[in-house]
Amino acid sequence: MKILNIQLIKNPIGWYDLIVLFLLTALSQQLSASTALVKITEDIEVIVCTAPAWVSDQVYTKGDRVAYQGTEYEAFYWTQNQNPATNNSQWGPWIVIGPCGGVNTAPIVSITSPLSGTAFTVGNNVTINANASDTDGAVTTVEFLVDGTIIASDTSAPYSTIWTATEGNRMLTARATDNAGAVTLSTAVSISVSQDTGNQPPSVTITNPSSGSTFTIGQNVSIAAEANDVDGTVSKVEFYANGNLIGEDPSAPYTTNWTATQGSFTLTATAIDNDNANTTSNTVSITVSGGGGNCDADQYVEDGGYVAGSQVQNQGNIYECKPWPFTGWCNGSAAAYAPGTGTNWEDAWTFVGECGPDGNGEPTISITSPGSGQSFVEGSAIVINATASDSDGNVTKVEFFSNGNKVGEDTSSPYSFAINGLEIGNYSLTAKATDNDNLSTISSPVTIRVTSSGGGPDPLPARIMNGYWHNFQNGTGLIPLREVSPNWDVINVSFAVPKFSPADGEIGFELSSDFDAINYTEAAFRSDIQLLQSQGKKIIVSIGGQDGQVQLNSTSARDKFITSMIAIIEDYGFDGMDIDFEGQSLSFALGDTDFRNPTTPLIVNTIEAVRSVCNHFGNDFILTMAPETFFVQLGYTFYGGISPGADRRAGAYLPLIHALRDKLTFLQVQYYNSGFITALDNQGYIPGSGPDFYVSLVDMLLKGFPITGDSSKFFPALRQDQVLIGVPATVGAGGGHIGTQSVINSLDYLINGNSFGGQYQLSQTYPNLRGVMSWSINWDAFENLQFSNAVRTYLDGLGGRSTSVLETVEVPQKKSTIKMYPNPIKNELYLDVDLPGTSYTITIYNRVGTQVFKDKVSNTKKMPANTKIDLHHLQPGLYFYKIETNNQDFLGKIIKQ
Structure with missing residues (x-):
């Protein structure tokens, strides 16, 4: 069908307008099938636009062209219901191509210097040069942009400007405008700018x-x-x-x-x-x-079966075996670890004192089991074992404490006590030894956790929403943990940072004083962690961030990182940790070319440190990483250890990801605050331009890619369940925001193959893609949960967040059932409750936790009860239900159509 769109400029219509209309009707028969726009002026000027006319409720994506009021426009990103004439500013969705007529050609523009991958120092004067030309007119202006913000313009060739560099990974572009108003944006050039700190202190x-x-x-x-x-x-x-x-x-x-x-x-x-x-x-x-007691400790022997706290005598002195991770060396070669005489004995043993005449020394004591970080099932018996001795007398009793409260004692060796009935939570266990002179010593604490399922945290859902929670004020407002939306499955507490300097290695964490303004205390924070964990949420601590650079250049820094992170995680009871190293935290030494066998000490130490922390806590420990694209996918074109002149940080996360993929729970690359990236189709994609950026970069992780195009250095694909898409929750959260619907479009293409009509074409789908990470929980709350509500609903529609909706549930000891149907529902929900003589309450909540229905049913009869619930008043969408009986609660979800 051929359509001729005619805009009458003259009003009222004169007789000559009618003649023109007649002529144009005939002309339309000769036009192509594309939409045409005809503008009639008083001089009967006819301008035909080959682009289709703009339709207000139609969806347009990057590259789509339309005609409107005699001007042609091109979509810069996804848009709908946004008038091209009033939405073509710097950040608008439309770019002006020029007047209709099919005669004007847009200008050509490119940045000639600097080159992509060039590194600069903060404060450098960076000269940006561009070439621009126009085949059918003249270039009137070339604008220079850094990260999408105009910094300067030039109206005559040669086009150039000087920019004072600021820290970060920057994206440079140039925008040329011709004499007809057509605009062209150049291909982006990615550069990096780092601090020059002058002389670095030792x-x-x-x-x-x-x-x-x-x-x-x-x-x-x-x-x-x-x-x-x-x-x-x-x-x-x-x-x-x-x-x-x-x-x-x-x-x-x-x-x-x-x-x-x-x-x-x-x-x-x-x-x-x-x-x-x-x-x-x-x-x-x-x-x-003042001196030790007599040597009544056993003489040291090689491979003596020593554990943490074991005391021995050797060469007239008393020594004690150090705690994990050094304990194993106490049983090593005598030539290396014999206390006081071996070449490396101080790695395994602590000097206690010299043997001498009887004194009045205090006893020694240590807990030998359970181990710090060990998990137990709620209701199980927890046996505490301790060793205690006294060099100048005898131990009369050992008392056992949980969180400072005495739970029992033992008066004879071997010293032990069993605790029963601990509720879900984290506990600090200590033991106190008292000798015959009434002197006492308290052991080092051992931290354990009690969970609702065997061996560790509950299994994670198949579909995940992982969000960062701000431990600081940044304009979004502060949120107590207990008030975090239930949309989020994993909560990243942000951030743990170096206590002293990036290279020292010791990490610290404490609740920010910003929370004083809302009277949110340290005790409340700790209580909220346990509350959310009891609801099945996972709370992990994120290390680093933009301002918390960590540089483990030495083995000493590595060891302090390990010790401090274990202490933080045990102290707060976190379920895992997130590696969010940015800035200068990771970089290569030139010549470090193989991600499978890194040689840079900084990289090697970081891998060893993270693995040690994971090993300490076992298989249920959650490990996530949130690198920027510069450290991961940029390795396809630039790799810092291989490419002379490239930023040494390019691709620097790849050895870390590869070495720890057996420990890695999620990789959640930040697809925001990023630069131009070349994907597997060898086309470049820019953040904020639409779903193509997300889809193309996820495809790289799930297919794998050759480093710098070298097939002999192929980075293997990750599992689908290991990948989350990292996106900004709102436009204020970070550069690259493309809107919630575009995030869902990206997921739907990757998971189900439902194309959004983008440039990047998938050759396969990824039905087990895990979900979404977002910066941040606070930004989402600031915008009234618009992001998390929509994405949560989409993910729940795929299934896998919780157990399937309750169809048949067996009640312990009664062999009875609750049947619920249908699901999804239209208006009425039916419950067949085979619980004779039992009353129950059903409560229904919407997806943000607001109660929308509650009813209590009393069943005193000795027969099953059937209940019909009218839910016609509820809007279509996702809801959660809770059925409370006399002896058990049941949870599930309902979809209303």
């Missing part, structure tokens, strides 16, 4: 003795430190006890010896570099006592 860590070590008066204490300087040399390391200088060493290995005096001491080390910059180390606390 790093220093005390490696010996370990914090908590005890010594006796007059003992020779060897203090050792590890120090490095990334841009110079370490001139010397000074050693201090309680702030007093006790020694210094100008060359590695940095050590000093100190003759111990009685008291409690804090040891520190200060490294000074060749530019006189200095850094103070971590603190190590030690105790020096």
Whole structure:
């Protein structure tokens, strides 16, 4: 069908207009099948637009062209009901192509410098050059944009501007306009800008003795430190006890010896570099006592079956086996680990004291089981075992405590006690030994968790929504954890960050003081974690973020990362951790070319650190990673260890992902605040341009891809269930927002193959794609849950978030059932309740947790009860129900059509 769209400019219509209309009717027979727009002026000027006329309720995607009021426009991203004439500004969905008529050709424009992949330093003056031309007219203006924001314009060739670089991964584009108003946007150029911090201060860590070590008066204490300087040399390391200088060493290995005096001491080390910059180390606390008791500990033997807390004597001194992860070495080769004499004995043993005459020393005690981080099923008996001894007497009793409350005691060895009836939650267990002189010692705490299912957290749903929760105020408002929408399955508490410096390795976490404004306390936060966990939610801690860079350059930093992260996770009872390393956290040394066998210490140490934390907590531990595209998919074209001149960070997450794929629960690449990325079809895609960006980059992860196009360096595909799409919840949450419907369109194409008409074409679907990660829970709440409500409903429609809707449920001990039908429903829901003599209550909630129906049914008869529930008043959508009986509750979902 041929259509001629005519716009009459003159009004009222004159006789010559009628003649023109007659002529145009004949003309329409000769036009092509494409839509035409005819503009009639007083001079009877006829302009024909070959693009179809804009229709207000039609959906347009990037590249679609329309005609409106004599002008041709092109869609810059997904749009509907947005007038092209009033929505073609910098951030608008439409680009002006030019006047209708089929004669004007849009200009050509490209950035000639800098090149993609070039690295700059903050404050550099970056010269951006562009070529622009127009085949049928003249270029009137070239605008320069950084991350979509105009920074300058030039009206004459050669087109150029100078921009002062700011930190981050930046996307440069140029936009040319010709004399007819047509506009062309260039291909994007991705660059990186990092901080130039000048002289970097050295790093220093005390490696010996370990914090908590005890010594006796007059003992020779060897203090050792590890120090490095990334841009110079370490001139010397000074050693201090309680702030007093006790020694210094100008060359590695940095050590000093100190003759111990009685008291409690804090040891520190200060490294000074060749530019006189200095850094103070971590603190190590030690105790020096007046002397040990007699040597009634067993003589050390190789492979003696020692566990944490085991005490032995050797060469006239008493030693104690260190806690995990060093315990295994206590049973190692005598030449290496024999306490006091082996070459590496301090890795396994702590010096307790010298053997001597009987004194009045305190007893020693340690819990040998359960292990820290171990999980138990609610209601099971938890047996605590402890070892206790007294060098100058005997232990009279050992008391056991849970969260500081005494639960029992034992007066004879072996010391143990069984706790019953602990509710779901996290518990700190300690033991206290008392000797015959009434002196006592409390053991180091052991943290355990009690869960509702065997061995660890409940299985995760097949479809996941994972959101970041802000531990700080950033304009969206603060949300107590208990008020987080039930739409989210996994909650990333953001962020744990370095306590001292990026290279130190020790990570810290505490509730932000921003919460003081809403009177949200540390105790309430901890309670909320347990509350949400009891509801089946998983709470994990995210490390890093934009401002929390972590650089594990040394083994010392690696070990401090391991120790501190285990402590944080056990202290708060988190279900896992998220690696959100950004900025300079990960980068390659030149020549590190194989992601399967990385050689850069920073990469190797990070892999070892993350694996150690995962191993400590076992198979139920959740590990997620949220890298930017620069660190993952950019490896298809640039890899920092291979490509000279490229940013050393390009592709730097790939070795981490590959080495830990057996531990990885989800990879949730950030498809926002990103730059131009080349996909497997060798076409470039820009964030914010539509679903194509998400689909093409997910396809890379699920098919795998060759590094820098080299098939011998092929990065293997991840499992479908390991991948989440990382998207901004709202336009304010980050660059690259494409709207909730476009997120759903991306998912539907990837999972079900339902095309949205984009450029990127899938060769297969991924029905087990896990779901969505979003920055952030707070931004979503700020926009009244518009994002999470819609995406949650879509994912639930696929099934897999919870158990299927209750069809038949057996009630323990009664062999009775509850049958619910139909589902989906239209207006009426039926319940057949085979619970003679039992009353029950049914409550229905909408998807945001608001109660929409409640009814209590009393069944005193000795026969089944049948109930019809009228739900015609409910709008179509997803609902959740809860049936409460005398001895059990049942949960499920209902779909109303």
